[in-house]
Amino acid sequence: MAHFYLNELVSTAVVGDRVSIDGAEARHAVTVSRLAVGETVSIGNGRGLVVSGPVVTAEHTELAIEVAEVTEAPRVEPAIFLAQALAKGDRDKLAVQAATELGVDGVIPWTAGRSISRWEGAKVAKGHDRWTAIVREATKQSIRGWLPDVLDLVSTNQLTRLAAEVRMIVLEPTAEMALSALEPDGRDIVLVVGPEGGITPNELAAFTTAGATLVRLGDTVLRTSTAGPAAIAVLNAKLGRW
CATH class of the missing domain: 3.40.1280.10 (SPOUT methyltransferase, trefoil knot domain)
Incomplete structure (x- = not known):
């Protein structure tokens, strides 16, 4: 199953950027999901932006990826x-x-x-x-x-x-x-x-x-x-x- 997390503070991103999650989400990703450096993870901001890439940092306080792909999903209408x-x-x-x-x-x-x-x-x-x-x-x-x-x-x-x-x-x-x-x-x-x-x-x-x-x-x-x-x-x- 693909790993997908949310960071609502991310407003934009391009390939090569570093995007991360922290707090309880990072702890869960590292200790429960056992994510490690090199695995592919997606992070979204809940407003259509989704970035994907390999994990470059896997700590209890932070899980970060290097962005390899950026997608923008339009809001579906009618709602x-x-x-x-x-x-x-x-x-x-x-x-x-x-x-x-x-x-x-x-x-x-x-x-x-x-x-x-x-x-x-x-x-x-x-x-x-x-x-x-x-x-x-x-x-x-x-x-x-x-x-x-x-x-x-x-x-x-x-x-x-x-x-x-x-x-x-x-x-x-x-x-x-x-x-x-x-x-x-x-x-x-x-x-x-x-x-x-x-x-x-x-x-x-x-x-x-x-x-x-x-x-x-x-x-x-x-x-x-x-x-x-x-x-x-x-x-x-x-x-x-x-």
Whole structure:
């Protein structure tokens, strides 16, 4: 497996430059992954720049490479954002991890009416930090040039207001339209996924009034941890990403 790390401070690079990672990432690379001088490693800045080359320094405090190749990945348009309802049992975190690996461009934590898990008080910052860490690790695992954004926690009212700016798609098992029948229109997409108990009738009405489209994935009901990633896979095919 290729080794890919992130250093968000790198803004540009050319062949022959020295680019490094430090801190916990360097320690992990040297002590866990056992990377040694001469092995090929890639380092990205999370904004499309990826540099690759042989390791020239392999210390617990720093792992550095000499750049042999530079690539710039453009940001994909239209973007796909996952508005994931907070859910119990780490199922929301599983959804965020898989969505990142599948190419989502950003995730939005949503406190839905039936969300059992809640971010309140100090939990808001803690939850956001946890999702950010999950997205970062999943980006490295999937060797993605772009690091997805983790937006602020939103209420249902705040989420519905986004429907005026983007194409909002709400997963609902009882919807008449199948997601596979939806045709792209060039707008950025916000995919809304409810918690284990589903989206409340009042929330569905609010989304519809705001201009969102209700769609179903199929004739079965998926867990909140799998519904979003499954829908992103469909959207990837519809948008020509795959």
